[in-house]
Amino acid sequence: MTAPSTESVRSRAQALLVLAGLLERLERSPVRVDPAQYRTVVTRLSAALSEPWPDDLIDALLKAHPSTAELYENLHYGHAGLSRAPLERSVESEQAARALLARVARG
Structure with a gap:
């Protein structure tokens, strides 16, 4: 098994950041958000958060995006609690x- 390339990790991290930003905007939207759009963002973000990430990257992301931090906590509640x-x-x-x-x- 080969280690992922730096470019691959960077590309995945950028996608994770975009999804986290989208979730923040949807959560704080003053207008009603389409439920299917919300569900799609959460599903994709959940999948991305389930991948292995360097601790410093995930810590920085979760500090900057409270809604993503809440989702991350819910996804990992079984083994990490609150x-x-x-x-x-x-x-x-x-x-x-x-x-x-x-x-x-x-x-």
């Missing part, structure tokens, strides 16, 4: 969920 979310945010989310469940239980 590892990319700040602990404070994770605790606040859990507390909010518990409070909501308590309110619903009270009726």
